[in-house]
Amino acid sequence: MLTLTDQNTITWFPACHTEDVPANGGVCVKYGETQIALFHFARRGEWYATQNECPHRMQMALSRGMIGTQQDEPKVACPFHKKTFSLATGECLTGDECSIKTYPVKVEEGKIFIGIV
Amino acid sequence: MKVVVIGNGMVGYKFCEKILSRASIELVVFGEEIRPAYDRVHLSEFFAGKTAEDLTMAGIEWYHENNIRLHLADPIVSIDRTAKKIHSHKGITESYDYLVLATGSAAFVPPIPGVDKQGVFIYRTIEDLEMMSTHARHAKTGAVIGGGLLGLEAAKAMLDLGISNTQVIEFAPRLMPRQIDDAGSAILRNKLELLGLKIHTSKNTSAILGDEVITGMQFSDGTSINVDMLVISAGIKPRDELAKLCGLETGSRGGIVVNEKLATNDPCIFAIGECALYNGMIYGLVAPGYEMADVVARNLAFLNSPAKITDDISKEVTAIEVQNPPSGGRGAFLGYDMSTKLKLIGIDVASFGDPFLEGENIRTVVFEDTMKGIYKRINIAADGTALLGGILVGDADQYNMLLQTCKNKMPLPANPEDLILGSRGGESAAGGGGQGLPDDAMICSCESVSKGDICNAVSAQGCETVDAIKKCTKAGTGCGGCIPMVKDLVLYTMKAQGKYVRNVLCEHFHYSRQEMFDLVKLHGLKSYDEVLDRLGTGDGCELCKPPVASILASLWGEMILKKGNDTAQDSNDRFLANIQKGGTYSVVPRIPGGEITPDKLIVIGQVAKQYNLYTKITGGQRIDLFGAHLNDLPEIWRQLIEAGFESGHAYGKSLRTVKSCVGSTWCRFGLHDSVSFAIRIEERYRGLRSPHKLKGGVSGCIRECAEAQSKDFGIIATEKGWNLHVCGNGGSKPQHALLLAADLDDETCIRYIDRFLMFYIKTADTLTRTATWLNKMEGGIDYLRNVVVNDSLGMSAEWEAEMQTLVNCYKCEWKEAIENPEIKKRFTHFVNAPEIKDPSIKFEPMREQKKVADWK
Numbered sequence: 024m025l026t027l028t029d030q031n032t033i034t035w036f037p038a039c040h041t042e043d044v045p046a047n048g049g050v051c052v053k054y055g056e057t058q059i060a061l062f063h064f065a066r067r068g069e070w071y072a073t074q075n076e077c078p079h080r081m082q083m084a085l086s087r088g089m090i091g092t093q094q095d096e097p098k099v100a101c102p103f104h105k106k107t108f109s110l111a112t113g114e115c116l117t118g119d120e121c122s123i124k125t126y127p128v129k130v131e132e133g134k135i136f137i138g139i140v
Numbered sequence: 141m142k143v144v145v146i147g148n149g150m151v152g153y154k155f156c157e158k159i160l161s162r163a164s165i166e167l168v169v170f171g172e173e174i175r176p177a178y179d180r181v182h183l184s185e186f187f188a189g190k191t192a193e194d195l196t197m198a199g200i201e202w203y204h205e206n207n208i209r210l211h212l213a214d215p216i217v218s219i220d221r222t223a224k225k226i227h228s229h230k231g232i233t234e235s236y237d238y239l240v241l242a243t244g245s246a247a248f249v250p251p252i253p254g255v256d257k258q259g260v261f262i263y264r265t266i267e268d269l270e271m272m273s274t275h276a277r278h279a280k281t282g283a284v285i286g287g288g289l290l291g292l293e294a295a296k297a298m299l300d301l302g303i304s305n306t307q308v309i310e311f312a313p314r315l316m317p318r319q320i321d322d323a324g325s326a327i328l329r330n331k332l333e334l335l336g337l338k339i340h341t342s343k344n345t346s347a348i349l350g351d352e353v354i355t356g357m358q359f360s361d362g363t364s365i366n367v368d369m370l371v372i373s374a375g376i377k378p379r380d381e382l383a384k385l386c387g388l389e390t391g392s393r394g395g396i397v398v399n400e401k402l403a404t405n406d407p408c409i410f411a412i413g414e415c416a417l418y419n420g421m422i423y424g425l426v427a428p429g430y431e432m433a434d435v436v437a438r439n440l441a442f443l444n445s446p447a448k449i450t451d452d453i454s455k456e457v458t459a460i461e462v463q464n465p466p467s468g469g470r471g472a473f474l475g476y477d478m479s480t481k482l483k484l485i486g487i488d489v490a491s492f493g494d495p496f497l498e499g500e501n502i503r504t505v506v507f508e509d510t511m512k513g514i515y516k517r518i519n520i521a522a523d524g525t526a527l528l529g530g531i532l533v534g535d536a537d538q539y540n541m542l543l544q545t546c547k548n549k550m551p552l553p554a555n556p557e558d559l560i561l562g563s564r565g566g567e568s569a570a571g572g573g574g575q576g577l578p579d580d581a582m583i584c585s586c587e588s589v590s591k592g593d594i595c596n597a598v599s600a601q602g603c604e605t606v607d608a609i610k611k612c613t614k615a616g617t618g619c620g621g622c623i624p625m626v627k628d629l630v631l632y633t634m635k636a637q638g639k640y641v642r643n644v645l646c647e648h649f650h651y652s653r654q655e656m657f658d659l660v661k662l663h664g665l666k667s668y669d670e671v672l673d674r675l676g677t678g679d680g681c682e683l684c685k686p687p688v689a690s691i692l693a694s695l696w697g698e699m700i701l702k703k704g705n706d707t708a709q710d711s712n713d714r715f716l717a718n719i720q721k722g723g724t725y726s727v728v729p730r731i732p733g734g735e736i737t738p739d740k741l742i743v744i745g746q747v748a749k750q751y752n753l754y755t756k757i758t759g760g761q762r763i764d765l766f767g768a769h770l771n772d773l774p775e776i777w778r779q780l781i782e783a784g785f786e787s788g789h790a791y792g793k794s795l796r797t798v799k800s801c802v803g804s805t806w807c808r809f810g811l812h813d814s815v816s817f818a819i820r821i822e823e824r825y826r827g828l829r830s831p832h833k834l835k836g837g838v839s840g841c842i843r844e845c846a847e848a849q850s851k852d853f854g855i856i857a858t859e860k861g862w863n864l865h866v867c868g869n870g871g872s873k874p875q876h877a878l879l880l881a882a883d884l885d886d887e888t889c890i891r892y893i894d895r896f897l898m899f900y901i902k903t904a905d906t907l908t909r910t911a912t913w914l915n916k917m918e919g920g921i922d923y924l925r926n927v928v929v930n931d932s933l934g935m936s937a938e939w940e941a942e943m944q945t946l947v948n949c950y951k952c953e954w955k956e957a958i959e960n961p962e963i964k965k966r967f968t969h970f971v972n973a974p975e976i977k978d979p980s981i982k983f984e985p986m987r988e989q990k991k992v993a994d995w996k
């Protein structure tokens with residue numbers, strides 16, 4: 024959860040429109056040289072953003088992964104070797120791969136903003 | 141109590157592990173090698189890329205954590221038995237209450253002139269292997285002295301090191317003289333020669349030639365050969381030098397003499413593993429060594445138990461009742477079965493019990509197939525009561541069962557030959573699983589885990605997977621040979637507990653794939669979300685999405701990316717292409733039967749050139765274009781489709797290729813037109829979604845150039861029609877297809893394939909190829925034949941009709957994808973910069989084409 028002070032230091036970057044993102048899937052957003060994976064978990068009415076690079080083999084692929092839950096924890100599975108990461112915390116849920124960075128997301132009038140801290 | 145262990149090899153380590161679990165004692169270990177004990181049995185895997193670390197039994201931390209004082213690279217140089225002290229090379233003196241010698245053995249090097257030359261190696265430690273691989277870089281020809289278990293392993297290692305010209309020199313008239321007989325050895329020899337090894341038997345090396353470095357070998361029969369590298373593997377020599385020095389009794393041919401408690405003639409000193417000579421025998425295998433470690437650990441733990449008041453230690457040791465072990469299990473070592481199965485070169489070789497038994501009271505059954513290179517022999521008591529031993533070469537699948545039958549004196553089937561010929565005529569094989577075994581049957585001999593232990597772990601401790609069993613009992617953590625048996629026992633115990641072994645998809649669906657298939661059909665569900673709402677809980681995951689998407693496709697034949705099903709597809713299906721290292725995709729247009737016109741070849745060339753794609757002929761008789769950016773896929777496919785190509789479904793769990801041979805149109809032996817039939821079949825089943833991928837083949841005659849018998853369905857022309865074979869498989873565990881029906885006309889053949897495929901699609905588990913599906917089917921091929929040919933389930937008409945519906949609604953997915961703007965728009969890397977390709981993708985040039993840069 025974001026605290027008020029965080030809110031102040033966040034830059035909200037307009038990424039795309041809601042209809043650009045497939046329901047229950049992801050897309051990749053270009054923010055300067057950074058690649059961010061943006062997911063629309065339509066079943067839960069939630070949006071998530073994480074780094075696009077999978078830390079396992081440094082592949083720019085998480086946005087193309089399948090999303091789902093594990094014991095109610097939202098997660099994404101990398102298409103390469105199916106390592107999974109929590110969308111909420113970025114923690115790796117399969118073994119000891121390092122965790123991934125997550126970003127806050129907000130939707131306003133059909134536009135999606137990713138928060139860069 | 142203070143125990144000092146000399147030697148930190150496999151058995152020395154196992155002793156530490158065993159005693160820790162039983163008693164708290166002061167433990168000090170001295171090892172001569174520079175690293176802690178490692179898995180010598182799998183030493184050769186060092187050449188297959190395993191590191192010393194991978195092979196380590198337990199890291200140094202483990203010794204710390206368990207308060208074991210470990211001294212590495214510090215061999216013990218003398219033992220003072222009166223003072224009960226030992227002295228190390230580095231000058232450490234340590235006293236002991238009990239001393240355990242686990243000094244193992246060294247390679248036996250025969251006194252041939254020249255063995256000290258450079259380029260001559262032994263094969264025992266990681267250092268030996270490191271030196272070998274350095275030398276091998278400049279070597280072209282190699283030889284191994286010794287055609288036994290280790291020699292052949294070393295020969296294979298030489299091949300792996302790139303020395304394709306490798307010869308094996310064996311002194312005896314046959315290979316593996318201690319394990320297999322002449323006939324078995326002849327078959328093994330043939331197989332090894334096919335691998336490119338040259339074998340010499342009855343050959344005695346008289347000198348090793350060369351100045352400083354080896355250049356050749358001279359034999360006593362006057363012949364000689366040139367070699368750049370030699371490995372000597374002529375047997376082992378127990379490391380008993382320390383024992384001798386302090387006056388312990390040793391055997392005339394080496395080894396420290398021990399009794400059934402592994403005590404030497406000094407009751408405070410034990411010897412275990414390959415240095416111990418029990419009953420005139422050195423056990424050169426790890427399992428008996430582990431058993432010895434266990435016996436000593438048990439007995440020392442008993443002596444250390446608070447209940448025992450120790451005044452005269454030497455009496456205590458001998459006082460332990462052999463038959464009445466103090467702490468359960470065996471308190472004495474009573475010899476060990478020397479049965480072995482080799483992990484050799486992809487050739488199965490095994491022997492068990494007494495492989496060579498002969499004589500009046502023995503009935504020997506032999507099966508030999510020189511074409512396939514299979515030899516099996518079993519020795520049975522003449523009255524048919526017991527299996528006494530045997531040999532398996534070329535196919536050792538039955539090894540575990542036979543070994544158990546032999547060791548546990550289990551009753552034999554009425555026709556003992558069934559034991560090696562397997563079940564013929566569809567009845568279940570004699571002793572097909574672990575069910576029939578007594579509870580104390582040893583399943584994992586490396587870790588001494590019995591059937592009872594495993595079943596107990598399942599029922600009392602809730603271990604319901606092989607991994608859980610491994611953790612809880614250690615079974616299967618040694619050589620791994622028992623894992624199929626363990627798996628069997630887990631399932632069997634769960635079933636016996638009345639647990640319906642539910643092969644559920646994942647936490648979101650409590651149904652098996654087969655149940656899901658029926659339910660989705662019954663409720664007429666068409667999208668992943670509907671299926672989840674109706675049949676599942678939660679929000680789905682990567683385990684249930686692809687199988688559900690596949691079921692939907694098999695049932696309704698709708699475009700797989702519609703109805704929101706796109707994000708339920710595996711990444712490959714979602715983008716209709718296989719994702720490659722680096723994040724690019726491959727493009728595989730369908731080339732039915734492998735037939736292609738020059739014009740189409742030119743188009744493939746042009747497209748590949750335009751998009752700078754790496755091209756390769758695949759193993760499936762078509763062409764793969766690798767390295768396409770996601771953004772380029774629609775345009776690449778637009779051009780291919782315009783030229784008459786369609787999707788090859790290389791990305792889907794669906795029909796791949798139907799391989800053909802040229803057949804009667806050109807081939808002088810061809811009986812029918814196999815190409816036309818292959819094309820017809822490939823076009824019939826293209827796009828069909830199934831539990832796993834499907835491959836077919838059609839050969840124009842029994843020479844079988846299309847390798848149809850390695851396919852899920854394989855068709856071979858006969859004088860009268862086609863023979864249909866099913867459930868073949870390549871992959872890691874190849875299996876030949878079995879004949880389903882003979883001499884069929886075109887139409888009947890296709891009808892049978894329709895039925896066969898529908899039956900498979902409806903009943904197989906996710907990601908189960910047809911071969912595995914059949915292996916699990918009760919009644920096997922006979923049952924399948926009854927269903928498909930004799931319509932025993934009465935489903936044939938329905939299945940044929942369903943298949944026809946799917947055939948009729950086939951459309952090229954790529955054509956639909958590029959024509960549908962909603963789908964097409966997903967083929968971009970950046971949603972907010974659709975024109976930019978993924979800048980992180982890097983290529984490198986290679987042989988006039990490109991390859992993807994290696995990943996980190």
Ligand code: SRM
Binds near residue numbers: 726835870872
């Ligand atoms: C391209 C090709 C190798 C080549 O350069 O020749 C190939 C490449 C791949 N194979 Fe294969 N296999 C290829 C022929 C084969 C063959 C030979 C054949 O079909 O005659 C076999 C053994 C025959 C068989 O399947 O029974 C084969 C057995 C496998 C297996 C093991 C299947 C099994 O039952 O155990 C896998 C793994 C899997 O599917 O789970 C696999 C998987 C793969 C994957 C898809 C691995 C992956 O997930 O990325 C490779 C991706 C290729 C790509 O991106 O296009 N490939 N693969 C061949 C493509 C044939 C084609 O035209 O479609």
Ligand SMILES: Cc1cc2nc3c(=O)[nH]c(=O)nc-3n(C[C@H](O)[C@H](O)[C@H](O)COP(=O)(O)OP(=O)(O)OC[C@H]3O[C@@H](n4cnc5c(N)ncnc54)[C@H](O)[C@@H]3O)c2cc1C
Binds near residue numbers: 173217243425
């Ligand atoms: C290539 C290869 C393949 C094999 N394959 C199989 C197989 O498939 N199946 C099977 O059952 N067995 C196999 N074996 C045999 C198996 O590895 C041995 O049976 C097992 O390693 C014996 O264990 P050990 O602890 O008795 O001896 P070792 O593992 O030899 O350990 C003895 C240790 O003691 C050290 N030592 C000796 N003297 C002293 C001293 N004075 N002071 C301190 N340390 C000392 C040695 O340096 C060594 O590290 C294979 C062996 C090799 C080499």
Ligand code: SF4
């Ligand atoms: S054999 Fe392995 S490496 Fe080669 S293509 Fe098939 S899956 Fe890839």
Ligand code: FES
Binds near residue numbers: 078080082102105
């Ligand atoms: S690269 Fe992501 S799991 Fe391997």
